[in-house]
């Protein structure tokens with residue numbers, strides 16, 4: 001799948017540092033494709049409502065996890081590639097887990113997350129700074145395509161407890177492809193796919209509805225990189241916007257559990 005974000009980790013980090021540090025940046029606490037319609041819980045909280053559709057992507061994934069209220073409260077959760085921490089903020093407000101920690105490649109994102117009150121640290125997904133079997137649940141939203149399946153799974157398996165769950169959400173070029181990938185990731189980690197969901201319709205709607213906001217944010221982008229940024233943000237008129245709206249891209253979620 002074509003991506004405007006570099007494959008090399010250091011170049012990608014530079015791009016994300018710029019995105020998160022840019023004045024007037026359109027990112028608040030999250031940076032993902034978003035999903036609509038939005039849960040009333042998110043809309044009722046001004047801190048979450050600012051990034052409503054992007055928080056909704058997390059709301060959907062956490063509901064797929066099939067934890068009850070007690071299990072959430074007892075859980076220690078790690079998010080990998082957590083951006084500025086909006087997903088963990090939502091998780092903490094809604095489900096109050098025992099512990100919620102995030103890591104992201106970007107030092108600016110980690111700093112912004114900490115200003116929100118989220119425990120967010122700068123770290124590389126392939127070298128998680130945690131001991132073995134530390135977490136009950138590991139989350140990764142809209143970032144898996146950067147991480148390299150093998151390195152990601154090796155670290156996820158290392159830091160998860162045997163009863164742990166892995167919550168994943170990512171873009172693909174079709175639901176069959178996504179299911180096959182989740183199945184491969186499960187086999188690599190000795191887990192099984194406990195639940196899988198295609199949420200592409202909601203993502204397409206979010207991309208359409210956020211168009212005016214994206215156009216406003218683009219005014220802050222220097223004209224010489226604006227076409228590339230338009231593409232990265234799937235702004236209306238971009239190739240990525242067209243592919244989303246024509247169904248060439250799919251967004252799906254899965255819950256993996258140890259067998």
Ligand SMILES: C[S@@+](CC[C@H](N)C(=O)[O-])C[C@H]1O[C@@H](n2cnc3c(N)ncnc32)[C@H](O)[C@@H]1O
Pocket residue numbers: 009012016029030031032054080081082083084086087103104105106109123124125126140141142143146147
């Ligand atoms: C599309 S954003 C998603 C952020 C967040 N999950 C969200 O939904 O708001 C992708 C994130 O992956 C992070 N990232 C990319 N490569 C990474 C790596 N190797 N290790 C940790 N984080 C990484 C980027 O810094 C960026 O914050």
